[in-house]
Amino acid sequence: MMDHYIADDTICAISTPTGTGGIAVIRVSGPNAIGIVDSVWKGCKLDSVKSHTAHLGEIIDGDNPEEPIDQCVATVFRSPNSYTGEDVVEISVHGSRWIQRESIALLMRAGCRMAQPGEYTRRAVMNGRMDLAQAEGVADIIASSSRAAHRIAMSQMKGSISKKLSVLREQLVQLSVLLELELDFSEEDVEFADRNRMLHIAEDIISELQRLHNSFRDGNAIKEGIPVAIIGATNAGKSSLLNALLDDERAIVSDIHGTTRDTIEETLEIGDYLFRFIDTAGLRDTEDPIEQIGIDRSRKAISRSVITIFLIDATTLPQSKLDMSFIKDNLPEELLNEPQDFHSLIIGLNKIDLLDNYSTLTDDSRQELSKVNIIDKIPLHSIVPVSATQTIGITHLKQILTDIAKANDISGTDDIIITNLRQAKALKNAIDSIQPLIDGLKNGLDTMLVAEHLRETISHLSSITGTIPSTEILNTIFSRFCIG
Numbered sequence: 093m094m095d096h097y098i099a100d101d102t103i104c105a106i107s108t109p110t111g112t113g114g115i116a117v118i119r120v121s122g123p124n125a126i127g128i129v130d131s132v133w134k135g136c137k138l139d140s141v142k143s144h145t146a147h148l149g150e151i152i153d154g155d156n157p158e159e160p161i162d163q164c165v166a167t168v169f170r171s172p173n174s175y176t177g178e179d180v181v182e183i184s185v186h187g188s189r190w191i192q193r194e195s196i197a198l199l200m201r202a203g204c205r206m207a208q209p210g211e212y213t214r215r216a217v218m219n220g221r222m223d224l225a226q227a228e229g230v231a232d233i234i235a236s237s238s239r240a241a242h243r244i245a246m247s248q249m250k251g252s253i254s255k256k257l258s259v260l261r262e263q264l265v266q267l268s269v270l271l272e273l274e275l276d277f278s279e280e281d282v283e284f285a286d287r288n289r290m291l292h293i294a295e296d297i298i299s300e301l302q303r304l305h306n307s308f309r310d311g312n313a314i315k316e317g318i319p320v321a322i323i324g325a326t327n328a329g330k331s332s333l334l335n336a337l338l339d340d341e342r343a344i345v346s347d348i349h350g351t352t353r354d355t356i357e358e359t360l361e362i363g364d365y366l367f368r369f370i371d372t373a374g375l376r377d378t379e380d381p382i383e384q385i386g387i388d389r390s391r392k393a394i395s396r397s398v399i400t401i402f403l404i405d406a407t408t409l410p411q412s413k414l415d416m417s418f419i420k421d422n423l424p425e426e427l428l429n430e431p432q433d434f435h436s437l438i439i440g441l442n443k444i445d446l447l448d449n450y451s452t453l454t455d456d457s458r459q460e461l462s463k464v465n466i467i468d469k470i471p472l473h474s475i476v477p478v479s480a481t482q483t484i485g486i487t488h489l490k491q492i493l494t495d496i497a498k499a500n501d502i503s504g505t506d507d508i509i510i511t512n513l514r515q516a517k518a519l520k521n522a523i524d525s526i527q528p529l530i531d532g533l534k535n536g537l538d539t540m541l542v543a544e545h546l547r548e549t550i551s552h553l554s555s556i557t558g559t560i561p562s563t564e565i566l567n568t569i570f571s572r573f574c575i576g
């Protein structure tokens with residue numbers, strides 16, 4: 093079992109980013125952590141100090157005791173009250189590359205092994221300091237690049253998903269115990285678990301699991317960047333818009349129609365959110381098979397996006413006036429066929445620097461927008477006049493994007509959110525195995541089979557928090573860590 097995991101070696105690594113810094117932290121963890129650091133330490137004997145205390149001293153190479161490597165602070169955490177659950181010493185050295193390199197080399201000569209990515213957290217899981225979902229939260233916190241992503245990861249690290257699932261799991265375990273009893277007394281034809289009550293509980297649980305599973309799309313968008321597809325006809329200025337948003341010459345721009353052949357993705361943090369912009373190949377009829385592949389990818393990008401910017405070259409508008417029926421006629425079919433619950437549509441009118449009636453166009457868009465807020469079931473959020481090359485209206489467009497993100501933000505609610513593919517898959521498996529349980533209960537299925545479905549559901553739920561983690565699951569999760 094996990095609580096009895098004892099590593100036989102002591103690991104060390106630099107836990108701060110590579111490079112030079114004011115301070116670098118070297119973390120040493122394992123059964124011999126304190127002894128090993130003591131053997132290279134000049135100062136008070138760390139073996140005799142209290143847990144959770146910090147001590148000034150020097151790191152000394154025994155072969156060259158006259159020349160200390162650094163003056164530094166060692167903080168001692170005794171097992172089991174440390175991050176890993178083992179004895180841990182954290183040494184804060186001055187952050188020169190030389191000091192970091194020499195200190196690690198010295199610790200390794202004294203008996204440490206270099207830690208693998210994620211090994212500290214892995215040991216924490218093995219020692220029951222946290223469960224797998226929490227460990228995934230740690231990886232997400234280290235990787236989080238926006239406030240919203242950080243908020244979700246924090247809640248996961250503190251165990252919100254684990255608590256929720258353990259309540260659901262506990263209910264199922266109790267039912268399972270009753271069913272097993274029934275099976276033991278099968279000859280006597282007794283019913284310990286009231287079938288109606290079971291059905292009730294199973295239905296409550298499946299709807300909760302479904303809610304959690306549905307949160308994955310939004311949760312993952314917050315973590316990986318909210319996907320925003322930029323689509324439209326060739327030469328509308330899509331790549332120019334991407335460059336203007338990023339303030340970088342990322343995509344090739346030219347007046348040749350069909351310049352962008354493949355989708356280009358770039359992330360950008362705006363306000364509290366991370367967005368993932370997808371520049372696409374311009375939509376047009378083409379004989380060119382390569383261009384056709386690109387266009388197919390553009391259409392797919394629509395279905396992967398949460399926000400779609402449909403960009404129109406405003407100089408192609410009839411009489412350069414905003415004409416909603418013209419826009420509607422030119423909307424790509426894929427957008428109209430998409431399930432609309434996730435989509436917000438922004439219509440961008442580009443190249444307004446080339447128009448004389450730029451201000452009337454702006455007024456028209458405001459007026460049209462107040463009349464139309466839905467085009468064929470797609471919620472039309474805004475009509476924005478911009479100039480990608482003259483960077484007019486870009487700040488406004490960014491504001492609109494964060495407004496949409498904020499309006500749909502689930503990270504600030506108390507609801508628990510799944511952001512992790514492994515967890516989403518396990519939830520799906522649990523849902524798939526609880527459904528036949530529900531059907532079975534309705535149709536008076538044999539106790540033996542009901543019990544089997546129940547066991548399967550419990551095992552899928554357990555795999556999320558890793559009540560019984562397999563080596564394979566552990567390896568997959570910790571291979572995602574770069575540090576920690």
Ligand SMILES: Nc1nc2c(ncn2[C@@H]2O[C@H](COP(=O)(O)OP(=O)(O)OP(=O)(O)O)[C@@H](O)[C@H]2O)c(=O)[nH]1
Pocket residue numbers: 325326327328329330331332333344345346347348349350351352353372373374375442443444445446478479480481482
């Ligand atoms: N005057 C003006 N020209 C623009 C603006 N935006 C883009 N252009 C020009 O329009 C041409 C096409 O721009 P792109 O960004 O390559 O257009 P695209 O939509 O990516 O085109 P494809 O990749 O072929 O689908 C280029 O010559 C740009 O310089 C703008 O706001 N004003």
Ligand SMILES: [Mg+2]
Pocket residue numbers: 330331332343344345351352372373374
């Ligand atoms: Mg392009």
